[in-house]
Amino acid sequence: MTRGVPAALAVFAAMAQTAHTPTLDELQKQISRFAPVRLEVDTGKLSAGDRKALGKLLEAADATDDLFLTQLWAGNHALRERLRKDTTPLGKARLEYFEINKGPWSDLDEHRAFVPGVPARKPLGANFYPEDMTKGELEAFADKDAASSFFTVMRRDGERKLKAVAYSVEYRPQLEKLAALLREAAAATDNATLKRFLTLRAAAFLSNDYYESDVAWMDLDAPLDITIGPYETYNDELFGYKAAFEAFITLRDDAETAKLKFFAGHLQEVENNLPVDAKHRNPKLGAMAPIRVVNEIRAAGDAAHGVRTAAFNLPNDERVVREKGAKRVMLKNVQQAKFRRILEPIAARVLPAAEQKHLDFDSFFTHILAHELSHGLGPTKVGESSSPRQELKELYSAIEEAKADVTGLYLLQYLYDKGHLEGGAETERRLYTTFLASAFRTLRFGVHEAHGRGMALQFNYLADRGAFVERADGTYGVDLVKVKAAVRDLTRELLTLEATGDYTGAKKLLDELAVVRPGLQRALQRLGDIPTDILPVR
Numbered sequence: 051m052t053r054g055v056p057a058a059l060a061v062f063a064a065m066a067q068t069a070h071t072p073t074l075d076e077l078q079k080q081i082s083r084f085a086p087v088r089l090e091v092d093t094g095k096l097s098a099g100d101r102k103a104l105g106k107l108l109e110a111a112d113a114t115d116d117l118f119l120t121q122l123w124a125g126n127h128a129l130r131e132r133l134r135k136d137t138t139p140l141g142k143a144r145l146e147y148f149e150i151n152k153g154p155w156s157d158l159d160e161h162r163a164f165v166p167g168v169p170a171r172k173p174l175g176a177n178f179y180p181e182d183m184t185k186g187e188l189e190a191f192a193d194k195d196a197a198s199s200f201f202t203v204m205r206r207d208g209e210r211k212l213k214a215v216a217y218s219v220e221y222r223p224q225l226e227k228l229a230a231l232l233r234e235a236a237a238a239t240d241n242a243t244l245k246r247f248l249t250l251r252a253a254a255f256l257s258n259d260y261y262e263s264d265v266a267w268m269d270l271d272a273p274l275d276i277t278i279g280p281y282e283t284y285n286d287e288l289f290g291y292k293a294a295f296e297a298f299i300t301l302r303d304d305a306e307t308a309k310l311k312f313f314a315g316h317l318q319e320v321e322n323n324l325p326v327d328a329k330h331r332n333p334k335l336g337a338m339a340p341i342r343v344v345n346e347i348r349a350a351g352d353a354a355h356g357v358r359t360a361a362f363n364l365p366n367d368e369r370v371v372r373e374k375g376a377k378r379v380m381l382k383n384v385q386q387a388k389f390r391r392i393l394e395p396i397a398a399r400v401l402p403a404a405e406q407k408h409l410d411f412d413s414f415f416t417h418i419l420a421h422e423l424s425h426g427l428g429p430t431k432v433g434e435s436s437s438p439r440q441e442l443k444e445l446y447s448a449i450e451e452a453k454a455d456v457t458g459l460y461l462l463q464y465l466y467d468k469g470h471l472e473g474g475a476e477t478e479r480r481l482y483t484t485f486l487a488s489a490f491r492t493l494r495f496g497v498h499e500a501h502g503r504g505m506a507l508q509f510n511y512l513a514d515r516g517a518f519v520e521r522a523d524g525t526y527g528v529d530l531v532k533v534k535a536a537v538r539d540l541t542r543e544l545l546t547l548e549a550t551g552d553y554t555g556a557k558k559l560l561d562e563l564a565v566v567r568p569g570l571q572r573a574l575q576r577l578g579d580i581p582t583d584i585l586p587v588r
Contacts (some may be wrong), residue, residue: 053417085097085581106235111350118351157356178292218258244272296352330549363425378422408483420458432551441551452504
């Protein structure tokens with residue numbers, strides 16, 4: 051939806067007054083979609099310095115939450131204080147759901163409001179742009195680099211003209227607090243690479259230049275594996291430009307990390323054999339592509355609202371990716387919780403009884419890894435000066451998530467076929483059956499959200515090609531022959547869209563396929579009493 055002139059504010063006000071907000075019973079049902087889990091992490095072997103650093107980093111995570119609230123909506127802090135004063139059962143439920151979503155809109159319900167007196171839906175541009183700004187107004191802004199920067203917000207000057215404001219200016223008091231905490235953590239740790247990253251990231255918060263600290267993050271080699279700063283752009287649904295602050299405070303699993311070094315050694319080979327015109331392949335991926343398996347101690351900000359992250363691939367700065375590659379971080383304890391509490395119950399209903407034995411955590415874990423690896427594969431430039439993200443704008447996130455999913459399947463199949471990974475019919479059956487079951491898990495996030503929208507595109511494409519087959523009883527199975535060809539073809543199509551920056555083609559594909567068809571809707575309705583995601587609790 052394109053925002054219009056100031057009259058749009060009046061429309062929002064009217065919507066806020068008339069839109070239905072959930073009753074206590076309805077709100078409790080919404081909250082019940084998140085299964086509380088306690089993520090166990092053994093920090094007993096940390097050095098004394100790292101234990102002291104961890105305390106400061108947990109404080110920094112809390113500060114990141116505070117900053118993200120500001121980014122999501124200007125009214126968040128005042129609303130939270132109002133909710134905290136409402137001690138009725140309904141008031142307490144609203145506050146609980148506010149904390150889950152980091153705002154008054156339900157991430158699982160197309161960002162609809164569950165609190166009265168706020169816009170009926172989350173502003174598409176969050177708090178990165180003036181609410182009355184049109185897309186055309188930003189596209190006409192003279193300084194294109196500032197307008198599309200990850201690290202600026204757009205505001206109006208005294209004459210109501212647009213201006214770009216650096217994060218380091220817009221969020222100065224909050225960033226000064228964050229920087230101080232990172233410097234204290236850096237002083238406490240005895241790990242040189244963690245000390246360097248935290249020191250440089252603290253400086254970046256105040257300079258607005260994240261390049262050097264992103265490079266230091268790529269080189270981070272420490273028991274405490276820390277990710278903190280502005281990264282993902284999902285909350286900017288207008289253009290997909292603006293990065294939200296998040297934090298992952300994690301403990302590295304050295305034994306599991308060692309097992310996955312194999313994959314990094316084959317990424318260039320896979321890139322060289324992607325099913326796309328050779329001119330769109332990257333002849334030289336970044337020099338290093340570290341893969342980390344970690345266990346989450348705390349997530350915060352953009353990393354801790356609505357559906358929880360199971361893995362991530364960063365940074366998003368194309369300069370760093372071209373020079374250094376991208377780091378893939380696998381949150382193993384989060385993935386285990388999702389598999390046990392969400393995916394196993396889903397599979398029991400959507401897979402035929404004879405196929406349920408093929409559901410497999412290792413396949414789930416390995417495809418998530420392949421998904422994250424695949425974010426770093428394929429085109430990173432369009433022409434000489436643009437990128438897929440810039441050309442596809444608000445469509446990019448959904449297309450990129452679909453591309454990472456399906457290219458991840460292609461990557462694993464390639465490694466099986468070349469004998470780099472132990473394959474065979476049973477291994478392949480487990481991979482594709484687990485992916486099919488997991489598709490329903492992702493689709494429950496909703497097609498308004500990038501991952502759900504990208505999965506709907508994939509699901510319908512594969513179903514149209516006969517790779518996913520609906521049975522008479524409403525369950526679904528995999529055609530092991532057709533799925534391989536369909537995966538290859540969809541990989542080619544998505545990579546080509548990104549390589550050419552084809553906004554029109556991407557929109558057509560999403561309009562046609564990123565929908566929930568009747569058969570799929572019936573299957574999803576049978577999952578209504580199964581939690582949609584986990585809720586880590588302390």
